[in-house]
Amino acid sequence: MSKSDEIRRMRELQHAQRERAASGGAKGPVSSSIPASSPSQDAEAVGGFPVAVADAPSLHTETRARGGAEEQGKCSGCGKVRALVNGLIVMHQKGLGKVCPGARKVPT
Numbered sequence: 064m065s066k067s068d069e070i071r072r073m074r075e076l077q078h079a080q081r082e083r084a085a086s087g088g089a090k091g092p093v094s095s096s097i098p099a100s101s102p103s104q105d106a107e108a109v110g111g112f113p114v115a116v117a118d119a120p121s122l123h124t125e126t127r128a129r130g131g132a133e134e135q136g137k138c139s140g141c142g143k144v145r146a147l148v149n150g151l152i153v154m155h156q157k158g159l160g161k162v163c164p165g166a167r168k169v170p171t
């Protein structure tokens with residue numbers, strides 16, 4: 064099966080899941096994301112694709128829980144203020160395809 068066939072099949076599954084959620088008495092508008100599945104539902108039952116779990120934390124909810132304040136630091140390579148991930152400056156480029164020497168290092 065080609066990649067385009069897999070993508071088409073995934074879209075069909077998402078569409079079917081949204082229709083089931085809408086007809087199952089869901090209140091309000093149906094979101095554009097895949098509805099959460101029950102824990103008893105296997106990945107094989109959904110066509111072999113992984114199913115999104117509603118209890119899994121995301122980066123956006125963790126950032127909101129901290130009050131929206133992201134940690135930031137000044138890059139030692141370019142001097143710009145960048146976000147921190149695990150205490151290190153995030154990966155960024157200095158030019159077209161050139162990695163900044165201060166990326167993935169401790170901020171100054």
